[in-house]
Amino acid sequence: METKVDWFECVRKNKDIESSGLNNDFIYFFDKFRKAVADSSILLVGTGSTELMFTEWPRILKVLGAKNITYLELFDGYISKFSNREYKIVKGDVKKIDEYFEKNKFDIVCWFHGPEHIKQKEMPQTFSKIKGLVSKGLVSICPFGSYYADAGTEENVYELHLQPDMVVSDFDSVVGLDFFSVGEKDTADAVIIGYYFGGIYG
Numbered sequence: 001m002e003t004k005v006d007w008f009e010c011v012r013k014n015k016d017i018e019s020s021g022l023n024n025d026f027i028y029f030f031d032k033f034r035k036a037v038a039d040s041s042i043l044l045v046g047t048g049s050t051e052l053m054f055t056e057w058p059r060i061l062k063v064l065g066a067k068n069i070t071y072l073e074l075f076d077g078y079i080s081k082f083s084n085r086e087y088k089i090v091k092g093d094v095k096k097i098d099e100y101f102e103k104n105k106f107d108i109v110c111w112f113h114g115p116e117h118i119k120q121k122e123m124p125q126t127f128s129k130i131k132g133l134v135s136k137g138l139v140s141i142c143p144f145g146s147y148y149a150d151a152g153t154e155e156n157v158y159e160l161h162l163q164p165d166m167v168v169s170d171f172d173s174v175v176g177l178d179f180f181s182v183g184e185k186d187t188a189d190a191v192i193i194g195y196y197f198g199g200i201y202g
């Protein structure tokens with residue numbers, strides 16, 4: 001069966017996941033995600049450059065019951081653009097996330113469209129630092145393949161894809177998380193999702 005899916009839309013519109021064509025890995029993940037997000041404090045890594053990027057994940061998370069949302073962002077231009085808005089922004093590098101927040105300050109860290117912006121060898125320690133902070137879990141999303149390889153702005157070096165063609169096996173050295181792909185490699189909607197949920201959420 002054609003696996004190209006717009007899982008983002010599926011979540012956004014809160015459609016019936018089972019009938020959407022999404023794979024079993026996604027259905028299994030999403031059930032845990034939905035339960036964990038309810039009533040949670042969430043840290044989102046990366047505001048993105050546009051109004052839509054800044055507001056869309058928070059909107060989805062709130063639909064799923066998130067209690068409050070904070071951003072971590074490294075690029076000064078985006079921090080000034082979105083300062084004094086509805087979500088607090090902390091300046092910092094996700095690779096040093098443990099330097100900015102105490103353990104359990106956030107229930108969940110969502111690092112969406114992020115791992116492609118750091119080096120492969122930096123991923124194990126970064127994921128481990130995130131995992132050490134959260135009370136419920138963490139979720140990451142990155143492109144599956146090279147569709148967005150050339151994405152990035154001259155304005156923001158942090159938007160460059162230091163990993164331009166990601167596949168699930170790139171995460172082999174990241175321990176304690178499950179990774180799976182959704183969609184057909186190298187297409188616009190194809191993503192790799194990684195997650196960890198602990199305790200009753202696992």
Ligand SMILES: C[S@@+](CC[C@H](N)C(=O)[O-])C[C@H]1O[C@@H](n2cnc3c(N)ncnc32)[C@H](O)[C@@H]1O
Nearest residue numbers: 046047048053073074075093094112113117158
């Ligand atoms: C492709 S955008 C994704 C934006 C948003 N999370 C989304 O899913 O639409 C990547 C964002 O991560 C930020 N970023 C890149 N490297 C980072 C790092 N090491 N620490 C924190 N933020 C970083 C970029 O500046 C940008 O805002």
